[in-house]
Amino acid sequence: MSRDLVHWEELGDTLAPDATGPMFSGSAVVDWKNTSGFGTEGKPALVLLYTAFGNPAVQSLAHSTDGRTFTKYEGNPVVGQFTPGNRDPKVLWHEPTQQWVMTLYVEEKAPNGQAAHTIRFLTSPDLKTWTSQSTTEGFFECPDFFELSVDGDAANKKWVLIGASSEYQVGSFDGKAFTPESPKLPGHRGRGFYAAQSFSDIPASDGRRILVGWFQTETRGMPFNQSMSVPLELRLVSMADGSRMTFTPVEELKSLRAASHRIPLDVLEPAAPNPLADVAAELVEIRAEFEPGGADVAFTVRGVDVVWESKAEEIVVNGHRAPAPLRGGRQQLVILADRTGLEVFASDGLTYVPMPVNLRADDRSMNVKAIGGPVRFHSLEIHELGSAWDSSNDSPSP
Numbered sequence: 001m002s003r004d005l006v007h008w009e010e011l012g013d014t015l016a017p018d019a020t021g022p023m024f025s026g027s028a029v030v031d032w033k034n035t036s037g038f039g040t041e042g043k044p045a046l047v048l049l050y051t052a053f054g055n056p057a058v059q060s061l062a063h064s065t066d067g068r069t070f071t072k073y074e075g076n077p078v079v080g081q082f083t084p085g086n087r088d089p090k091v092l093w094h095e096p097t098q099q100w101v102m103t104l105y106v107e108e109k110a111p112n113g114q115a116a117h118t119i120r121f122l123t124s125p126d127l128k129t130w131t132s133q134s135t136t137e138g139f140f141e142c143p144d145f146f147e148l149s150v151d152g153d154a155a156n157k158k159w160v161l162i163g164a165s166s167e168y169q170v171g172s173f174d175g176k177a178f179t180p181e182s183p184k185l186p187g188h189r190g191r192g193f194y195a196a197q198s199f200s201d202i203p204a205s206d207g208r209r210i211l212v213g214w215f216q217t218e219t220r221g222m223p224f225n226q227s228m229s230v231p232l233e234l235r236l237v238s239m240a241d242g243s244r245m246t247f248t249p250v251e252e253l254k255s256l257r258a259a260s261h262r263i264p265l266d267v268l269e270p271a272a273p274n275p276l277a278d279v280a281a282e283l284v285e286i287r288a289e290f291e292p293g294g295a296d297v298a299f300t301v302r303g304v305d306v307v308w309e310s311k312a313e314e315i316v317v318n319g320h321r322a323p324a325p326l327r328g329g330r331q332q333l334v335i336l337a338d339r340t341g342l343e344v345f346a347s348d349g350l351t352y353v354p355m356p357v358n359l360r361a362d363d364r365s366m367n368v369k370a371i372g373g374p375v376r377f378h379s380l381e382i383h384e385l386g387s388a389w390d391s392s393n394d395s396p397s398p
Contacts, residue, residue: 006253027200029046036127036128046064047061049127053087057086059102060077088142103143119163134178138184141164146198158171165194190322190352197212211247212228233248246350249343265380285383290330290380300368301366302337315346342355
């Protein structure tokens with residue numbers, strides 16, 4: 001549980017497996033209109049929908065009015081088995097048709113006998129009775145489905161269907177079927193980022209779509225297994241070939257800034273001394289905006305190289321390449337460094353490169369250099385970050 005997307009409190013286990021099998025992932029919604037009847041006066045129900053992965057594999061629900069104590073629905077399962085591989089229900093309220101919509105991964109069989117990965121769309125008036133409506137092919141498990149404004153224009157919205165790999169399609173939705181208007185597009189461009197899910201029921205006054213992914217970092221020796229990405233704000237922006245999704249770290253992460261260094265740098269020459277030589281930090285946020293003018297820009301963050309290459313317009317993070325085009329002749333980079341990985345954002349968020357890598361504890365150095373010519377910097381900031389773990393928490397820092 002979190003009140004600010006930065007500091008989190010573990011509340012403990014709430015539900016246990018039963019005769020229907022182990023509990024796999026799903027989603028949660030607030031039933032504001034009390035369509036399910038689980039709510040009480042002034043207390044709308046928080047409803048969890050999850051996969052009970054027994055034999056058969058089915059979809060079930062549990063409900064609560066306090067967010068702490070949950071009761072499994074006596075009429076479970078609410079969706080029977082389509083195939084043994086169906087799982088991961090993501091549920092949302094579709095206001096235009098006044099109904100609930102579920103996206104569900106269903107593994108079908110192709111004519112050649114191979115597995116065919118599909119997302120099944122179902123609808124319900126009350127979260128308890130569901131009707132299968134349509135199928136979209138080509139996405140593997142842990143779907144997410146949401147609407148985004150294009151270029152921030154509330155009058156121009158598109159639907160986004162995303163799979164566990166974070167590949168996505170942009171299109172329209174009529175309450176029953178998703179109609180793609182784009183090919184399947186890459187989401188993240190790095191490694192070790194999987195099965196991300198976005199938050200439901202963010203207040204309209206906020207209006208953001210915020211996603212958190214499973215970050216497959218090595219956490220050997222810790223009392224937890226791997227980690228989660230930072231919360232990411234998603235947007236749709238217009239490009240020459242259609243709408244594309246951007247990923248940027250949420251503004252709330254700025255609350256972790258403990259000390260800030262704004263580097264007075266105009267033009268960085270290839271032979272110039274390292275302008276970051278006086279900064280040493282373990283947890284760090286680097287923000288840079290520059291015009292490369294044909295040169296490469298190479299950062300080294302605690303021993304890990306992050307290089308933007310001008311000729312290819314690519315970013316190379318710890319040896320891993322990803323496209324990172326200039327935007328208006330400039331490049332904007334954000335680099336977040338934790339103990340077990342980097343998260344790098346380029347091209348105004350069009351390129352997101354998560355990179356699991358254990359950084360050396362004895363290396364807190366920073367470096368930036370120009371390669372092949374001078375680079376004009378419009379801004380260069382380094383922020384030393386505090387831990388997201390409360391000081392009173394005995395758990396180790398991630």
